[in-house]
Every structure is written in structure tokens, then in C-alpha cells.
Amino acid sequence: MTAAQIAVTIGGVAAIAWVLWFFLFSRGTGIAAAAVGGVQEVQVLVKGGYSPDTIIVQAGTPVRLQFYRDETADCSERVVFDAFGINQELPAFATTSVEFTPDQPGEYPFRCGMNMLKGLLVVEPRGERHAASSPHKFHD
Numbered sequence: 001m002t003a004a005q006i007a008v009t010i011g012g013v014a015a016i017a018w019v020l021w022f023f024l025f026s027r028g029t030g031i032a033a034a035a036v037g038g039v040q041e042v043q044v045l046v047k048g049g050y051s052p053d054t055i056i057v058q059a060g061t062p063v064r065l066q067f068y069r070d071e072t073a074d075c076s077e078r079v080v081f082d083a084f085g086i087n088q089e090l091p092a093f094a095t096t097s098v099e100f101t102p103d104q105p106g107e108y109p110f111r112c113g114m115n116m117l118k119g120l121l122v123v124e125p126r127g128e129r130h131a132a133s134s135p136h137k138f139h140d
């Protein structure tokens with residue numbers, strides 16, 4: 001092989017590795033909120049999408065999502081959580097807090113004002129996840 005062929009081969013392998021990394025690890029991964037002073041807080045980068053785009057929280061505890069909008073594109077000007085009646089403007093190059101308390105477990109999509117950028121808030125049941133389904137055979 002010539003030096004040029006070797007370079008092309010290395011470049012191709014690097015490109016494949018990057019594509020694998022991009023699809024396997026950089027997208028669609030959920031992040032669990034960290035509790036800060038009784039509030040479940042998550043930083044979300046807004047730039048052509050939401051990252052992370054899946055946010056996992058627990059029901060019954062206040063949630064604070066810190067959206068940093070790192071662009072001026074009109075598309076991401078607002079963030080909307082239909083289930084919680086939230087339609088919040090996000091000024092460019094600033095952090096905007098969106099706070100609410102999800103009471104019911106479930107999956108709640110969020111989106112930009114035009115319904116193009118999408119994310120998902122996953123609300124898990126509070127505490128022990130299987131407490132409600134444990135058998136009651138020891139009760140009198």
C-alpha cells in the first residue's frame with residue numbers, strides 16, 4: 001500500500017468508529033436528575049436539539065430543568081411541556097429555568113414551539129419501584 005492508501009484506510013476506520021460512537025453513545029441516552037436541595041436538577045443544552053433528550057426524574061419531587069440555549073435559530077426559541085402547561089421562552093446564550101413537580105409517573109414529551117425538536121421526560125414512581133405490586137399475604 002502507498003502512503004496515500006494507508007491514510008485513506010485510517011481515515012475510513014476513524015469515520016466508521018465515529019459513526020458508531022455517534023449513534024451508540026451520543027444520542028438518545030437518558031440522564032437521571034441529580035437532587036440538589038430537594039430539587040431534581042438537570043442541565044439541558046439547546047442547540048439543534050436537546051441534550052440530553054431524555055430526562056429521568058422521580059414523581060412527587062420538584063424538577064428544575066436548566067435550559068442553556070446555545071444558538072439563535074428561531075426553532076428553539078420556546079420549549080413546551082404540554083402536559084404541564086408550560087410554554088417558556090428561551091433567550092439565546094442564556095440559561096432559563098423551567099420548574100414544575102410531576103405528580104404522576106409516565107412519559108411526557110417536550111418540544112420546541114414548532115414541534116420539530118423533541119425530548120422526553122420520564123417520570124418514575126417514587127421510592128421502591130415494586131412496592132405497589134408486592135403480595136399482601138402477610139396481612140391478617
Ligand SMILES: [Cu+2]
Pocket residue numbers: 074075076112113114115116117
Ligand atoms: Cu422548532
